[in-house]
Amino acid sequence: MQSLLFEGSAWVDEIQIFPRISFTMQAGSWTCMLGPSGVGKTTILRLIAGLESEIVLDGRIELKEGGRLTGQISLMSQTDNLLPWLNATENVVLGNRLRGEKPNYDKANALIEKVGLTDHRKKKPYALSGGQRQRVALARTLMEERPIVLLDEPFSALDARVRAEMQELAAQHLQGKTILLVTHDPAEAARLGESILVLSMNGIKDVCPPEGGIIRAYDEHTVLACQGQLLRLLRAEA
DSSP: OOOEEEEEEEEETTEEEEEEEEEEEOTTSEEEEEOOTTSSHHHHHHHHHTOOSSSEEEEEEEETTOSOOTTOEEEEOSSOOOOTTSOHHHHHTHHHHHTTOOOOHHHHHHHHHHTTOGGGTTOOGGGSOHHHHHHHHHHHHHHHOOSEEEEESTTTTSOHHHHHHHHHHHHHHTTTSEEEEEOSOHHHHHHHOSEEEEEETTEEEEEOOOSSOSSOOTTOHHHHHHHHHHHHHHHHHO
16 A cells, blocks of 8 residues: 655646645545635646646655556546447446456446446447446446546536445445545545545645544534534635
């Protein structure tokens, strides 16, 4: 397991995207990040994943235990990024194909079953709802088995019941991984976060998570109290 350190500020030309911040994704745990829209949460994920070409980080991103980040990270973006000419199963095994590996259809179909889409596995993205496409993207992310997983609003298109089920599936399947989850939902952060961060244009705040491991019940008093605290912080930063 690896801990990841993020430290620095982000710039486009001479325009600052966010001020100098520092946080650590602890090895084998869930870090949840909230903040107003446009504050730079997705930018942080893309910088960690090495996908930003226009935004420059004045700082460092490194594994605290040493080693290279290459090949260590899986990113689930806000957009599902499914290839429109491939069906659900083929989208899930896409990583296998890109690496020149034999597609593991047994594993892919097992994940598709877990996200509740067995009857839709042969459908192409245009025939799926937004929530169904998001579940295919989640299955593709879980397929990768990378030690560091970045999740950008991975449950945002799901109704309340399915969202809870997919949170539980992700927590179970990603056990032992180092996770950074970006979310707009204080309840989600309070339920999943072992470390909770609130990002604003003034910097970053560390909020004490509820007691107990994940997954926490939505109606636990400590979860509700944390949710209220996060909502107050977000309203203050809006």
